């Protein structure tokens with residue numbers, strides 16, 4: 001006889017009392033913790049368990065018995081269906097308080113860092129239309145129209161959107177144009193196959209005299225279902241003809257994509273290429289960059305190492321003729337752009353290298369190379385298991401920029417056990433209306449440890 005899987009457990013009138021990093025509401029029922037997707041403190045909900053590991057379980061809301069009084073009107077028509085922002089309509093001060101709490105909790109619980117360092121938080125100047133880069137999906141209709149949208153959270157169901165409340169105005173303008181246009185429909189691409197697209201706003205680009213001219217525009221990178229798929233060529237040509245589109249192309253054509261300015265800050269032009277990693281909130285990125293510069297300058301360093309440097313976003317502005325700056329980054333294309341940034345801005349004494357930060361640190365440690373200050377801005381996974389080479393290169397200070405409080409806390413804990421002291425922690429809200437958070441932590445070498 002066929003074995004039937006048991007019905008998922010259902011619970012009624014569960015009160016959500018807290019929120020966890022990752023955006024799930026926390027509810028406790030008879031000593032068991034439930035992480036409830038899309039719930040916020042104050043919600044009383046009926047839930048269905050979606051995964052159970054004994055003391056903890058994941059759950060989804062099946063019915064609101066009483067929505068939280070924190071829930072206001074969402075400024076986005078799609079927020080209840082699309083997989084993006086969980087916190088539209090929640091007062092911004094409350095969002096900031098939760099984000100600060102994520103960092104404090106992670107530092108205490110995971111890093112075992114004493115609560116002696118207060119966690120400060122800076123809100124974003126804009127809470128809507130702040131993203132200068134979004135990832136959408138597109139699906140062709142039989143008449144050549146294209147439906148754009150986001151996948152519903154945890155599924156591959158497309159939620160069509162004609163605007164995104166957190167995307168820059170220019171992106172929304174272009175989205176409206178391409179959403180109402182007709183393209184030459186691909187002959188063989190299945191209409192139901194959603195392909196991924198990245199839309200990035202760029203500011204007015206320099207004219208022949210080097211000064212920014214015109215309006216902000218959009219660059220579009222299309223990721224076809226398979227790398228050798230040419231079915232979207234005609235679609236890409238159509239995108240290129242769209243008003244407000246500076247460049248459009250397939251991900252595999254990026255070698256021929258133009259270098260564009262994505263920010264001008266402190267006398268420097270920061271460049272990027274379509275498809276390359278860049279921070280998505282330009283005004284907040286400037287705040288973080290300025291803070292990193294101020295912190296680093298406070299140590300008056302002669303030698304700076306920028307780990308996970310991307311295209312030089314955090315360290316380009318620290319280059320001087322009497323100082324050496326070295327950056328290391330996995331992505332060869334990001335390093336090519338970092339070198340263009342060095343050339344175009346006439347920066348001296350900077351060396352940007354492609355490779356693994358960890359291997360590079362070991363190489364430096366073995367050669368006995370020393371640095372005064374290290375900047376580290378790793379991806380979500382944090383640094384690496386072995387932080388010994390980082391301790392060996394003698395840096396007086398490590399400025400750690402993180403997008404994940406849990407891995408930040410883990411790495412800070414290890415560095416503190418290795419002889420560093422935590423001096424300050426500042427959290428930034430790059431991503432209003434979502435649970436994401438960015439943190440800058442400063443570690444100083446305690447007196448007396450040798451490299």
Ligand SMILES: C[S@@+](CC[C@H](N)C(=O)[O-])C[C@H]1O[C@@H](n2cnc3c(N)ncnc32)[C@H](O)[C@@H]1O
Nearest residue numbers: 308309310313329330331355356357377378379
């Ligand atoms: C959060 S981004 C920061 C980039 C840059 N600091 C910025 O502000 O734009 C992290 C970067 O680390 C790079 N990366 C990831 N793992 C790496 C590793 N093990 N070694 C070197 N770079 C790595 C990624 O390619 C990415 O560019």
